[in-house]
Amino acid sequence: MYSTGKMKIVRLIRHGESAANAGAATLDHATIPLTDKGRDQAARVARSISKAPGLIVASPFSRAQATADATSSMFPNVTCETWPIEEFTYLAPANCVNTTVAQRKAWVDLYWAKADPSHVDGEGAESFLAFIERARSFLDRLALHPAEDILVFSHGQFLNAVAWLIECEPRMIDGQAMTDWREFEIANHIQNGWGLELVLNAEKPSCTARRAFV
Numbered sequence: 001m002y003s004t005g006k007m008k009i010v011r012l013i014r015h016g017e018s019a020a021n022a023g024a025a026t027l028d029h030a031t032i033p034l035t036d037k038g039r040d041q042a043a044r045v046a047r048s049i050s051k052a053p054g055l056i057v058a059s060p061f062s063r064a065q066a067t068a069d070a071t072s073s074m075f076p077n078v079t080c081e082t083w084p085i086e087e088f089t090y091l092a093p094a095n096c097v098n099t100t101v102a103q104r105k106a107w108v109d110l111y112w113a114k115a116d117p118s119h120v121d122g123e124g125a126e127s128f129l130a131f132i133e134r135a136r137s138f139l140d141r142l143a144l145h146p147a148e149d150i151l152v153f154s155h156g157q158f159l160n161a162v163a164w165l166i167e168c169e170p171r172m173i174d175g176q177a178m179t180d181w182r183e184f185e186i187a188n189h190i191q192n193g194w195g196l197e198l199v200l201n202a203e204k205p206s207c208t209a210r211r212a213f214v
Contacts, residue, residue, distance in 0.1 A: 008148040011053075012159045013195035013213050015067040016041035021192060025098045029089050031062045038063070041193035042070035044214040052078050054147030059086045059154045068153035085138055087155035088131045092122025112182050115175035128178050135161035143200055160185045163196060166207045 016038030020026045034042065045067065052075040058068035060082050072080045091107055111121065117128040139162060142150065164170070164184050170177045190196070193214035199206045 007199060007201040008142070008150065010142055010150045010152060010198040010200065011195060011213075012152045012154060012162065012198065013045060013067070014156050014159060014190045014192055015059075015061075015063040015153060016045070016214075017192045018063040020101055023100055023102065025100045025103075027097055029087070029093055029096065030060070034063050034066050038192065039066070039070075041214045042067040045193055046071040046074050048213050049074070049151065053151045054078070054149045055145065055151070056080045057083050057085070057150060057152045059158070060084070061086045061155070064153045064155060068151075071151065071153075083138065083141065084134060085152065085154045085158055088128075088157045088161070089124065089126050090121060090128065090131070091125060093124040094122065112179075115178050117173050117175065117178045128181075129173055131158075132161060132165070132173050132181075134158075135165055138162065139165065139200075139205070142198075156190045157185060159190055159195060160188055162198070163188065163207045166198070166205050 015034070017035050018032045018038055019035055020032045022035050022037070026032045049071055056068060056072050056075070056078055058064050058080065064086075065082070068080065072078065090111055091104065095107070096104060111119075117132075120127050135158065161181070164181050168180070168184065170180070188210065190210055191212070194210055194212050196210050197208040199208075
């Protein structure tokens with residue numbers, strides 16, 4: 001399902017620290033900027049890449065784009081593409097304007113307590129089913145791409161959705177699967193500037209342990 005025959009290495013990296021990660025109130029989930037620390041993390045990620053990859057991919061969200069830019073500027077001849085690998089937006093964005101992560105905690109807890117994978121919180125929000133389908137589509141797109149060394153700049157929850165699909169191989173995305181993924185995500189939290197590596201081959205995709213790129 002996830003491979004066309006050749007082995008390829010895909011390094012998935014979470015963006016640098018964002019204003020929201022640092023506890024600030026934010027206006028729009030898609031345009032949250034990096035902090036000074038996040039920009040430093042992005043620069044350190046770039047310095048950790050020893051040779052040009054075959055492709056650089058980034059989420060459309062500002063914080064992932066800015067993190068990817070630090071690396072792409074070092075490899076100007078490498079193709080950079082924006083794929084729909086943005087973070088999971090499960091709370092209605094209009095309700096979250098000028099709120100912090102701490103202020104949204106009760107809404108977050110309520111959302112996960114429902115364990116309804118088809119629930120959409122409001123305009124601009126995404127269901128858990130749609131989120132997981134995006135992760136599946138991402139894996140399929142990776143498998144079909146001719147590049148064999150790919151760098152991906154995305155978000156913690158999205159990266160853990162990819163890892164969960166590979167490591168846990170869920171058969172059905174129901175309420176129990178949703179609860180299982182939430183527990184998996186909390187237990188395997190990916191820090192800013194950290195990530196994981198995927199090996200896609202003809203037999204079975206594999207996912208390495210989380211590690212630091214900064």
